[in-house]
Amino acid sequence: MKIAPSILSANFAELGKDVQRVAAGGADYLHIDIMDGHFVPNLSFGLPIIKALRPVTDLPFDCHLMVTNPADYVQLLAASQVQIIGVHAETTAHLCRLLQQIKAAGCQAEVVINPATSLTVIEEVLPLVDSVLLMTVNPGFGGQKFLPFVLKKVQRLARIKQQNNYHFEIEVDGGIDPATIKLCAAAGATIAVAGSFIFQNDPAKQLALLKAAVGE
Ligand SMILES: O=C(CO)[C@@H](O)[C@H](O)COP(=O)(O)O
Numbered sequence: 001m002k003i004a005p006s007i008l009s010a011n012f013a014e015l016g017k018d019v020q021r022v023a024a025g026g027a028d029y030l031h032i033d034i035m036d037g038h039f040v041p042n043l044s045f046g047l048p049i050i051k052a053l054r055p056v057t058d059l060p061f062d063c064h065l066m067v068t069n070p071a072d073y074v075q076l077l078a079a080s081q082v083q084i085i086g087v088h089a090e091t092t093a094h095l096c097r098l099l100q101q102i103k104a105a106g107c108q109a110e111v112v113i114n115p116a117t118s119l120t121v122i123e124e125v126l127p128l129v130d131s132v133l134l135m136t137v138n139p140g141f142g143g144q145k146f147l148p149f150v151l152k153k154v155q156r157l158a159r160i161k162q163q164n165n166y167h168f169e170i171e172v173d174g175g176i177d178p179a180t181i182k183l184c185a186a187a188g189a190t191i192a193v194a195g196s197f198i199f200q201n202d203p204a205k206q207l208a209l210l211k212a213a214v215g216e
């Protein structure tokens with residue numbers, strides 16, 4: 001199980017230092033939540049923050065776009081050396097084209113769905129993607145409670161992946177702590193995003209607690 005700390009819950013007054021702390025603590029990715037106040041009822045941060053953080057760490061940037069017009073940002077994010085671009089299936093009528101644009105820009109394509117969105121919405125594009133991010137909270141805020149009904153969706157996706165010999169990562173995002181990461185790993189998730197749990201205390205210590213919970 002790989003871990004992607006979400007900087008949404010970092011101390012923004014010490015953002016660079018917090019990023020270095022999670023990198024030193026053994027994080028596998030840096031999860032960056034971009035919110036526009038339209039697709040989700042919250043604003044977070046944008047490209048200047050990504051550009052400022054890029055020289056701070058070699059961790060791959062996993063950019064989770066919670067915006068109504070994700071296609072407008074693909075080229076800009078690719079030019080800012082973001083490795084993974086995650087787009088919500090709910091934001092576009094042209095999901096296949098959007099994922100192709102991400103790949104053509106040289107990035108890994110990640111499709112994201114809300115807790116209430118069915119896997120059937122993304123089934124046809126599964127051969128195209130590098131990762132599938134299943135939201136385990138309703139997107140927009142850190143510190144929310146994990147929604148256990150999504151575990152069945154993780155299991156179903158893991159089965160589809162195995163049956164078709166697909167190679168995408170299965171990522172979960174929201175409400176991850178030592179108890180819920182264990183449930184997600186057992187259901188077949190391969191990457192866990194964690195924000196408030198990691199940054200509520202010493203990030204290296206918190207990362208170790210998450211890893212220990214999944215036997216790493
Ligand atoms: O995308 C989101 C929220 O919309 C997440 O990435 C959060 O940042 C996760 O925070 P916690 O639930 O772990 O506090």
Ligand SMILES: [Co+2]
Pocket residue numbers: 006031032033064173193
């Ligand atoms: Co996120």
